[in-house]
Amino acid sequence: MRLVLERLLMALLLPLAMLGLAHRPGLLQLDAYIHDRLLILASHRASPDILIIAIDEHSLRELGRWPWSRETHARLLERLAPAAPRAVLLDLFLTEPSADPREDARLAQAMGLLPVYLPLLHASPLAFSSHDWPGFLPPLPDFAARARGVGHAGLAPDSDGVARTLYLREGYPDHLQPYVGALMAQRVPPPVTDPDATPLDWLRQSPLRLLFAGPRGSYRTVPYASVLRGEVPAELLRDKLLLVGATAPGLGDQTLTPNAGIRGVLPGVEVHANAIDNLMHGRNVSVSPPLWHAAWTVVPLWIALWLLVRRGRHALPIAVGLASACLLISGVAMLACHHWLPPAAPMLGLAILYLLWSWRRLESQFIYLRKRAQVLDALPGGTFEVVPARVPAPADPAEHPKQALDRAIARLRRMQQLMDKAMQAMPVAMLICDEDGGIGSGNAAAFRLLGGGAMPSHDDERTPVALRGMRLPELIAPLAVPPANGAPARTDAAHWTDRLHGEYTTPDARVFRLEAAAFSGDAPEDRGWVVMLPELTAEREAQRQRDEWRQFLSHDLRSPQVTILSILSMHAAADAGMRAAIGREAERTLAMAEGFMDFALAESDDYRFADTHIGAVLLDARDQVWHYAQSHGVRVDARIDDAAGDTLLHADGALLTRAIVNLLNNAIRHSPSGGSVELRLDLEPGAAATDAARVRISVGDQGSGMTPEQLDALLHAPRGRRAPSTPEPAAGGTKETGTRRMGLGFSVVRAVVQKHHGTLGAQSTPGAGTTVWLLLPLPATH
Numbered sequence: 001m002r003l004v005l006e007r008l009l010m011a012l013l014l015p016l017a018m019l020g021l022a023h024r025p026g027l028l029q030l031d032a033y034i035h036d037r038l039l040i041l042a043s044h045r046a047s048p049d050i051l052i053i054a055i056d057e058h059s060l061r062e063l064g065r066w067p068w069s070r071e072t073h074a075r076l077l078e079r080l081a082p083a084a085p086r087a088v089l090l091d092l093f094l095t096e097p098s099a100d101p102r103e104d105a106r107l108a109q110a111m112g113l114l115p116v117y118l119p120l121l122h123a124s125p126l127a128f129s130s131h132d133w134p135g136f137l138p139p140l141p142d143f144a145a146r147a148r149g150v151g152h153a154g155l156a157p158d159s160d161g162v163a164r165t166l167y168l169r170e171g172y173p174d175h176l177q178p179y180v181g182a183l184m185a186q187r188v189p190p191p192v193t194d195p196d197a198t199p200l201d202w203l204r205q206s207p208l209r210l211l212f213a214g215p216r217g218s219y220r221t222v223p224y225a226s227v228l229r230g231e232v233p234a235e236l237l238r239d240k241l242l243l244v245g246a247t248a249p250g251l252g253d254q255t256l257t258p259n260a261g262i263r264g265v266l267p268g269v270e271v272h273a274n275a276i277d278n279l280m281h282g283r284n285v286s287v288s289p290p291l292w293h294a295a296w297t298v299v300p301l302w303i304a305l306w307l308l309v310r311r312g313r314h315a316l317p318i319a320v321g322l323a324s325a326c327l328l329i330s331g332v333a334m335l336a337c338h339h340w341l342p343p344a345a346p347m348l349g350l351a352i353l354y355l356l357w358s359w360r361r362l363e364s365q366f367i368y369l370r371k372r373a374q375v376l377d378a379l380p381g382g383t384f385e386v387v388p389a390r391v392p393a394p395a396d397p398a399e400h401p402k403q404a405l406d407r408a409i410a411r412l413r414r415m416q417q418l419m420d421k422a423m424q425a426m427p428v429a430m431l432i433c434d435e436d437g438g439i440g441s442g443n444a445a446a447f448r449l450l451g452g453g454a455m456p457s458h459d460d461e462r463t464p465v466a467l468r469g470m471r472l473p474e475l476i477a478p479l480a481v482p483p484a485n486g487a488p489a490r491t492d493a494a495h496w497t498d499r500l501h502g503e504y505t506t507p508d509a510r511v512f513r514l515e516a517a518a519f520s521g522d523a524p525e526d527r528g529w530v531v532m533l534p535e536l537t538a539e540r541e542a543q544r545q546r547d548e549w550r551q552f553l554s555h556d557l558r559s560p561q562v563t564i565l566s567i568l569s570m571h572a573a574a575d576a577g578m579r580a581a582i583g584r585e586a587e588r589t590l591a592m593a594e595g596f597m598d599f600a601l602a603e604s605d606d607y608r609f610a611d612t613h614i615g616a617v618l619l620d621a622r623d624q625v626w627h628y629a630q631s632h633g634v635r636v637d638a639r640i641d642d643a644a645g646d647t648l649l650h651a652d653g654a655l656l657t658r659a660i661v662n663l664l665n666n667a668i669r670h671s672p673s674g675g676s677v678e679l680r681l682d683l684e685p686g687a688a689a690t691d692a693a694r695v696r697i698s699v700g701d702q703g704s705g706m707t708p709e710q711l712d713a714l715l716h717a718p719r720g721r722r723a724p725s726t727p728e729p730a731a732g733g734t735k736e737t738g739t740r741r742m743g744l745g746f747s748v749v750r751a752v753v754q755k756h757h758g759t760l761g762a763q764s765t766p767g768a769g770t771t772v773w774l775l776l777p778l779p780a781t782h
Helices: 002-021 025-041 057-063 070-083 101-111 141-146 180-185 224-228 268-280 290-310 312-337 344-378 399-425 444-450 472-479 537-556 558-570 576-603 614-624 626-632 653-669 708-716 744-755
Strands: 050-055 087-090 116-122 149-152 165-172 175-178 203-209 221-223 241-246 429-433 439-442 503-505 511-513 515-519 528-533 610-613 635-640 648-651 676-684 694-700 759-765 769-777
Touching: 002 290, 002 344, 025 312, 025 344, 050 057, 050 224, 050 268, 057 224, 070 087, 070 101, 070 224, 070 241, 087 180, 101 141, 116 141, 116 180, 149 175, 149 180, 175 180, 180 268, 203 268, 221 224, 241 268, 290 312, 290 344, 312 344, 344 399, 429 444, 439 444, 444 528, 472 503, 511 537, 610 614, 610 653, 614 626, 614 635, 614 648, 614 653, 614 676, 614 694, 626 635, 626 653, 653 676, 653 694, 653 744, 653 769, 708 759, 744 759, 744 769
Parallel strands: 050 221, 050 241, 087 116, 087 241, 116 149, 635 676
Antiparallel strands: 165 175, 165 203, 429 439, 429 528, 503 511, 515 528, 610 648, 676 694, 694 769, 759 769
């Protein structure tokens, strides 16, 4: 709200101030200076129809000291009459009679030979005379009667004394006299009635703002004496506007004009030549009416303020550009249209607006920085930060924000150093990467892991720079370990972090994986990634040793049992009971070793998933238990749905086959002799329209069955726990005791189903048998 109020005050008060200053002496002088420079550039070619008969130094030397007799002027007019000029201006004030009346008579008579115009001499505006020219001293009556026209010849200098304007009508309200040059050029404007003027008000109407043809001597000039002696050809004088006046220094009126600062003053007769030339060709420097002049001053300020609100960071180019535009427009208007637009007020307003805007912008930034420095300085110390003791507050209030900012910067520097040292001391490799995977920094552990075998210390100065600028995806791509299941690495991922899953091995046999987390600031370019490279070398070494131990058990635990069975078969004559007991225990030990190996494999991560025909898996499992079923007198019936038989399942075929074999062996073991075990495969649709289909593999027997408590214990009890006792099987059934043990075989089934994201279920009725089923999702669910 405060910001809006400040801008409104700028938009209202600053234009009003500039409208008032536009008429003060300082800006008026600056506008006058610019105006005069533009007038020089806008100079025009002098009209060839105007000829000046100059009372110059040459004529003064020949004809004697000034003033000359009126007989001399009469002889000049008599010499000009045969040439038939268009008009003659005698720029002489003939207000007093001469000593010899005959000279006045002869001059009056000569005026009748050609059109002669005479000027009026200005008197005090308060002197109200009784003749027809109040406020002026007119020529003698004989001269006024013979003249073609009589008019004023006064200029109106500005406040700096420079003549830029004359008025085509001037005088009292009922006696406005035309400008004598307007009479000669026949461009006399009609008088304008001013209802508010009193009879004693001096009025000036129809201003003519002069455009000068150039410096002194711009108009063609002939000496007075040369014309008097007949040395000037009549063709040069014919049909010309002749202006007779003084040009010699110190003689006649000398007028300060806009080009006087460079080329000096102009004689009055040359000023009249310029004025008559402008009137003949319609030249005049026009000015805007007050309302348009006010708009010219105010509108640039409003435009600048609007641009500053939208593009405040470019305040200086906006102010300089608009000020230059004002000056350029003023120059183009003068040179092309002869229209004067004073540029000083809008240019000064733009400068003041820029200063105000910059001051308020800097002030607001200073206030913001002061508040943020105080907030930053007031933050409580972090866990590892040691906050220094407070120093006494300075006596000058202006020093408070400086002190707070210095303390905050010192705290940030200490925290940065602490974080850098902590990052370098971390045992886990860590990198800071940009959005494209470029490495910005890293710690010593990352350098040791990826630095090609170099082993810098934690304080090595090369560590932050060694990996900087390299792209992490390209750096670790050659170190990638192919997946165990043979699946290709992802190359269609949108971001580089999605393509870097898996494990990597360095040339010195160190194993690591990649974990990335994004972080970002307020700006999009501040987004980055923290990449951790935890090392798995010790874990993979333990896994290798576990695999060797498993292979050792598989070989060294089975070998003695196989040897015992071989020896028993070689001594068939031995005691049959003892041989049967030894053989049974050897087989149980061998089965226990195989079950242990199956369980260890099922619990490991060594699965090799691939697209597998589920029907082939079931048939393979049935073939593996055929001999065991024959020995127990049990028939295995495989019922495979036609639609499900050719279904492809993303699975580890060997382990899935082993799990089904375990279920079949368990069902055969608990089925009576002469009974049957049903192996069934069906395709089960999803529960909802959006759910994917599943395959259902079920194994059912005709054994003694289980109670609900026993069934629940079978499905949910921890591994290795025995299930409650069940009734003894029927005659001819299994030769084991009547207890159903939750052994390693069922634990293998549970582990394999879990790894395949499936579901394990069962249904049992005491005395009627048990059915166990597996529900495995099709690939669409992955």
